[in-house]
Amino acid sequence: MNNPMKTVFAKTGRVLMTLAVVAVAFQIGHGLWDYYTVAPWTRDAHVRADVVAIAADVSGPVSEVLVRDNASVKQGDVLFRIDARRFQLAERQADAAMAGASAALNEAKRELSRYRRLGKAISRQAVDQARTELEKANAAYLKAQADRDLARLNLERAQVVAPVNGTVTNLNLQPGDYVSASQPVLALLDTDTLRVEGYFEETKLGKIHVGDPVDIHLMGQGTLLHGRVESVTAAIEDRERSTGSGLLANINPTFTWVRLAQRVPVRIALEDVPEDVRLVAGLTATVSVRPDHAEKG
Amino acid sequence: MAMAELDIHGVFVPTFMALMLVAYVASRGLRLVLERSGFYRLVWHRALFDLALYVVLLGAFFYLFEQINA
Numbered sequence: 001m002n003n004p005m006k007t008v009f010a011k012t013g014r015v016l017m018t019l020a021v022v023a024v025a026f027q028i029g030h031g032l033w034d035y036y037t038v039a040p041w042t043r044d045a046h047v048r049a050d051v052v053a054i055a056a057d058v059s060g061p062v063s064e065v066l067v068r069d070n071a072s073v074k075q076g077d078v079l080f081r082i083d084a085r086r087f088q089l090a091e092r093q094a095d096a097a098m099a100g101a102s103a104a105l106n107e108a109k110r111e112l113s114r115y116r117r118l119g120k121a122i123s124r125q126a127v128d129q130a131r132t133e134l135e136k137a138n139a140a141y142l143k144a145q146a147d148r149d150l151a152r153l154n155l156e157r158a159q160v161v162a163p164v165n166g167t168v169t170n171l172n173l174q175p176g177d178y179v180s181a182s183q184p185v186l187a188l189l190d191t192d193t194l195r196v197e198g199y200f201e202e203t204k205l206g207k208i209h210v211g212d213p214v215d216i217h218l219m220g221q222g223t224l225l226h227g228r229v230e231s232v233t234a235a236i237e238d239r240e241r242s243t244g245s246g247l248l249a250n251i252n253p254t255f256t257w258v259r260l261a262q263r264v265p266v267r268i269a270l271e272d273v274p275e276d277v278r279l280v281a282g283l284t285a286t287v288s289v290r291p292d293h294a295e296k297g
Numbered sequence: 298m299a300m301a302e303l304d305i306h307g308v309f310v311p312t313f314m315a316l317m318l319v320a321y322v323a324s325r326g327l328r329l330v331l332e333r334s335g336f337y338r339l340v341w342h343r344a345l346f347d348l349a350l351y352v353v354l355l356g357a358f359f360y361l362f363e364q365i366n367a
Binding site: 011015018028 | 339
C-alpha cells in the first residue's frame with residue numbers, strides 16, 4: 001500500500017519539476033523573443049547627409065578649379081570660376097548701351113523743356129509728342145540699366161560659390177571643361193546635415209518617441225555613438241496600390257498567412273560625435289532606441 | 298548592447314547567434330554533468346527538460362552579456 005503511493009508521488013514530483021523548468025524556460029524564451037522582435041532596434045541604419053548638386057548659373061569653359069576632391073569648404077567659398085572674359089565684354093556692352101540710352105533720355109528732356117518754353121508758338125500735339133518721346137527714352141534707359149545689372153549678375157555668377165558648409169565629393173571637374181548652365185557638375189556634401197537614419201519595422205514604431213536617446217554602433221567600429229530621435233517620417237509609399245492605365249486603383253492580390261512588416265525611416269540626430277570618428281555618409285550602423293525613462297545620465 | 302554584430306575577422310555575426318552557440322556548448326557540458334550525477338532520475342521527460350535547460354542557459358548568457366556591456 002505504501003509503496004505504490006510513494007511511486008505515484010515520485011512520479012508526480014518528477015513531472016512537476018520538469019514542467020516548472022519548462023515554464024521558466026518559456027518565460028525566458030518569451031522575453032528573448034520580445035527583446036529580439038519587439039525592442040526598437042535595427043541593424044539597418046545608415047549615416048546620411050544631404051548632397052547639394054552644384055550647377056553653374058551661366059555657361060562657359062572652366063578657367064579655374066579652386067577646390068580639391070574631399071576638401072572641406074565653408075559657405076561662400078569659391079568652388080570654381082568660369083572664364084569671365086565673355087561676361088566682362090557683355091558688361092561693357094551693357095554699359096555702352098546704357099550710356100546711349102542716357103544720352104537719348106537727356107536729349108528728350110531738353111527737347112520737351114525747349115517746347116515748353118516756346119509756349120503758344122507750338123501746337124499741343126507737338127508738346128505731347130515730345131513728352132511721349134521723353135517717357136519712351138526713360139523706359140529705354142531703365143531697360144538698359146536692368147540689362148547692365150543682368151550683365152553684372154552674369155559676371156558675378158561666373159564664379160561659383162559653396163551655398164553650404166560641406167565637403168566636396170567625387171570631384172570630376174577640370175579647368176577647361178565646358179559647363180552648361182543648370183547642369184550639375186559637382187557634388188557638395190552638406191556636413192551640417194549629417195545624421196543617422198534607421199529603418200525600423202512598423203511593428204516597432206510604437207516604442208519610438210521623438211527625443212528618445214539612441215545608441216549607435218557603426219559597423220566595424222568600436223566607438224559607441226549617441227543620438228536622439230529627431231523625427232519619424234510622415235509617409236511611406238503604399239506598396240499595395242498603384243494606379244492602372246485606366247486611372248483605376250490597382251491593388252495587389254491578398255496574401256493571407258504571411259505578412260511582411262514594412263519599414264519606416266526614423267531620423268536620428270547625432271550628439272557629441274568624438275573627433276576621431278569619421279562619419280562617412282552611407283555607412284552602415286546598428287541603432288537601438290532606449291526608452292527615455294531608462295536614462296539615468 | 299547585445300544587438301550589435303560581433304566582428305570575427307571581418308565576418309559580422311549577430312551577437313545573439315554567437316550566444317546561441319555558447320549556450321549550446323554550455324548545455325552539452327551541463328547535460329554531461331547532470332547525467333553523471335544521476336540528476337536525470339528526477340526528470341520526467343528528458344528531451345523536454347534538455348530543451349528548457351538550453352533556453353534557460355541562453356537567457357542567462359544573454360542577461361550576463363547585457364550586464365557586462367551595459
